Amino acid sequence: MATDAPPPSKSQPHLPTTEEFVEVQESAEFGELRRAHRSFAFPLTVGFISWYLLYVLLSNYAGGFMGTKLFGNINVALVFGLAQFLTTFLIAWWYERHSSSKLDPKAHAIKTRMEGGE
Amino acid sequence: MSPAITQVQLAASEVQLAANEASEHRPLIISLFAAFVIATLFITVWAGRQTKDAADFYAGGRQFSAFQNGLAVSGDYMSAASFLGIAGAIALFGYDGFLYSIGFLVAWLVALLLVAEPLRNSGRYTMGDVLAYRMRQRPVRTAAGTSTIVVSIFYLLAQMAGAGVLVSLLLGITSDAGKILIVALVGVLMIVYVSIGGMKGTTWVQMVKAVLLIGGTILITFLVLLKFNFNISDLLGTAAENSGKGAAFLEPGLQYGATGTTKLDFISLGIALVLGTAGLPHILIRFYTVPNAKAARKSVNWAIGIIGGFYLMTIALGFGAAALISQKEITDSNPSGNTAAPLLALHLGGVDSAWGAILLAVISAVAFATILAVVAGLTLASSSSFAHDIYANVIKKGKATEKEEVRAARLATIGIGAVSILLGSLARDLNVAGLVALAFAVAASANLPTILYSLFWKRFTTQGALWSIYGGLIVAVGLVLFSPVVSGDPKAMFPDVDFAWFPLKNPGIISIPFGFLMGWLGTVLSKEEPDTGKYAELEVRSLTGTGAH
Numbered sequence: 001m002a003t004d005a006p007p008p009s010k011s012q013p014h015l016p017t018t019e020e021f022v023e024v025q026e027s028a029e030f031g032e033l034r035r036a037h038r039s040f041a042f043p044l045t046v047g048f049i050s051w052y053l054l055y056v057l058l059s060n061y062a063g064g065f066m067g068t069k070l071f072g073n074i075n076v077a078l079v080f081g082l083a084q085f086l087t088t089f090l091i092a093w094w095y096e097r098h099s100s101s102k103l104d105p106k107a108h109a110i111k112t113r114m115e116g117g118e
Numbered sequence: 119m120s121p122a123i124t125q126v127q128l129a130a131s132e133v134q135l136a137a138n139e140a141s142e143h144r145p146l147i148i149s150l151f152a153a154f155v156i157a158t159l160f161i162t163v164w165a166g167r168q169t170k171d172a173a174d175f176y177a178g179g180r181q182f183s184a185f186q187n188g189l190a191v192s193g194d195y196m197s198a199a200s201f202l203g204i205a206g207a208i209a210l211f212g213y214d215g216f217l218y219s220i221g222f223l224v225a226w227l228v229a230l231l232l233v234a235e236p237l238r239n240s241g242r243y244t245m246g247d248v249l250a251y252r253m254r255q256r257p258v259r260t261a262a263g264t265s266t267i268v269v270s271i272f273y274l275l276a277q278m279a280g281a282g283v284l285v286s287l288l289l290g291i292t293s294d295a296g297k298i299l300i301v302a303l304v305g306v307l308m309i310v311y312v313s314i315g316g317m318k319g320t321t322w323v324q325m326v327k328a329v330l331l332i333g334g335t336i337l338i339t340f341l342v343l344l345k346f347n348f349n350i351s352d353l354l355g356t357a358a359e360n361s362g363k364g365a366a367f368l369e370p371g372l373q374y375g376a377t378g379t380t381k382l383d384f385i386s387l388g389i390a391l392v393l394g395t396a397g398l399p400h401i402l403i404r405f406y407t408v409p410n411a412k413a414a415r416k417s418v419n420w421a422i423g424i425i426g427g428f429y430l431m432t433i434a435l436g437f438g439a440a441a442l443i444s445q446k447e448i449t450d451s452n453p454s455g456n457t458a459a460p461l462l463a464l465h466l467g468g469v470d471s472a473w474g475a476i477l478l479a480v481i482s483a484v485a486f487a488t489i490l491a492v493v494a495g496l497t498l499a500s501s502s503s504f505a506h507d508i509y510a511n512v513i514k515k516g517k518a519t520e521k522e523e524v525r526a527a528r529l530a531t532i533g534i535g536a537v538s539i540l541l542g543s544l545a546r547d548l549n550v551a552g553l554v555a556l557a558f559a560v561a562a563s564a565n566l567p568t569i570l571y572s573l574f575w576k577r578f579t580t581q582g583a584l585w586s587i588y589g590g591l592i593v594a595v596g597l598v599l600f601s602p603v604v605s606g607d608p609k610a611m612f613p614d615v616d617f618a619w620f621p622l623k624n625p626g627i628i629s630i631p632f633g634f635l636m637g638w639l640g641t642v643l644s645k646e647e648p649d650t651g652k653y654a655e656l657e658v659r660s661l662t663g664t665g666a667h
Contacts, residue, residue: 044235056388059370067369072351
């Protein structure tokens with residue numbers, strides 16, 4: 001499924017029944033996909049939100065520390081702020097790598113099988 | 119004399135000053151505005167001809183590439199509040215203005231990791247599609263539609279206010295009637311874009327706008343840095359000195375550090391910004407314009423890169439304005455600093471030179487394009503939700519034809535346009551970044567908890583969904599109503615009256631946890647059993663894309 005794949009056709013693919021969905025949901029294969037997503041996304045979300053809140057709290061209550069000049073007029077506050085940009089870019093890149101190697105193939109396999117309609 | 123009257127008179131006389139400065143450049147500015155309007159109307163008519171069914175109108179036919187959508191997402195997100203508001207806030211408050219942009223950017227990770235792909239996989243046209251997926255349709259759709267429209271109207275209000283201030287200033291319009299006329303003109307244009315061009319037209323307008331905004335920002339950033347020989351430390355030092363506030367200008371605290379209350383307000387703002395993005399309906403519906411979830415994910419990645427780069431440049435714009443223009447000139451032009459960026463362009467080119475006039479006109483046109491594209495996106499989100507969630511699924515109980523649905527969406531566009539013209543002319547002198555922050559708080563309190571519970575919590579029930587949407591919505595809007603944003607403050611919407619008992623300008627710190635709490639409480643207290651079959655469908659679908667439209 002490349003991004004430049006042809007647009008989805010207007011005709012519906014085979015839509016599995018609710019029973020089939022329940023069966024897949026309980027399967028080990030789907031459990032693995034769910035774990036691969038959650039175990040990556042949930043802790044990372046907690047992580048970047050804490051990191052951001054740390055920044056907010058330091059800005060509020062540690063003015064002296066944040067105002068420390070590092071070089072020229074560049075102080076800790078500015079570097080800390082730019083670090084938030086950097087970590088955001090890095091996390092986005094990391095998730096993309098994780099998704100395309102760990103999530104996409106599993107998801108694609110399940111989707112193809114279910115829509116094939118056995 | 120009441121303080122309000124004094125303020126209005128002051129503002130009027132000061133705008134006059136700036137207007138004289140700008141008035142000789144008026145023909146150039148107007149021609150650039152007109153060029154943008156004509157080009158986008160052309161796109162709109164072209165897109166309108168290709169809009170045949172509901173998927174075209176709501177989702178642009180789902181045929182945009184990840185990069186195109188990433189550009190359009192950026193165009194939808196980088197509002198006048200970002201461009202004018204953040205640059206202005208940095209110009210006046212230094213470092214504290216920069217704090218906004220960090221929250222606005224980090225927020226994208228929530229959308230990326232938890233929302234974009236599942237939403238694309240399990241919904242069709244609106245946020246309500248996902249929220250109502252496994253719930254009783256009518257009540258949840260009504261709630262989702264209500265919250266979509268409220269969030270979008272809050273956001274629209276901010277943009278319309280910005281349009282009134284900016285365009286009036288640039289065209290030298292000082293009368294109240296003239297400003298209201300400008301707001302009305304923006305409103306009419308957005309109605310035309312959305313009702314004729316649908317999602318396809320709106321997406322193209324946003325892409326064009328994103329390119330113009332990024333181009334204009336790169337140009338001004340380059341000129342600012344050139345002035346300081348690319349020595350950022352020198353730029354910051356000059357800004358600090360010229361601001362008259364010294365080193366404090368480069369440290370947190372000028373805007374939010376005054377008292378314990380303002381510090382708490384800052385935390386509240388910070389939480390609302392970081393959690394709001396993934397609950398903004400006009401952003402969420404953009405994920406439906408690409409063929410699949412992978413493309414939705416990649417479009418968020420593009421957006422993070424583009425938006426991040428843009429916010430980094432606003433640092434140069436804001437500090438550049440502070441370094442090159444006196445604080446008095448910035449506040450004289452607009453008390454909230456919203457015109458710092460166009461003023462900076464004028465100063466960079468030379469106040470009395472043709473080059474200065476051209477730069478001012480270019481940046482003004484970019485800001486105008488920005489406002490138009492964002493209001494179009496917001497109008498589309500609310501009219502889609504009205505037509506698809508409320509009209510088709512609640513009023514017509516799912517029996518409306520596609521034609522009827524699209525017609526309802528077009529009519530809703532006109533209604534929402536009219537309401538926002540009315541409200542937009544009421545709120546002209548507020549800092550637009552501040553108003554947008556309120557929209558983020560409402561989105562984070564009402565929408566985000568419900569989206570996350572729906573996608574990831576098996577037990578979540580209809581009652582939980584309703585409690586979290588309405589609970590978050592009512593508390594967020596209610597607290598704003600009784601906050602210094604609305605009354606009891608010289609900068610409030612109604613400065614003459616005082617019914618503010620909630621001390622914070624941003625309600626997020628209370629309303630967001632409340633929204634999450636209500637979703638949980640509504641669920642554990644409900645008598646209904648969750649629909650496990652439907653949840654199986656939603657969960658498998660959201661992670662794999664099985665059966666996605």
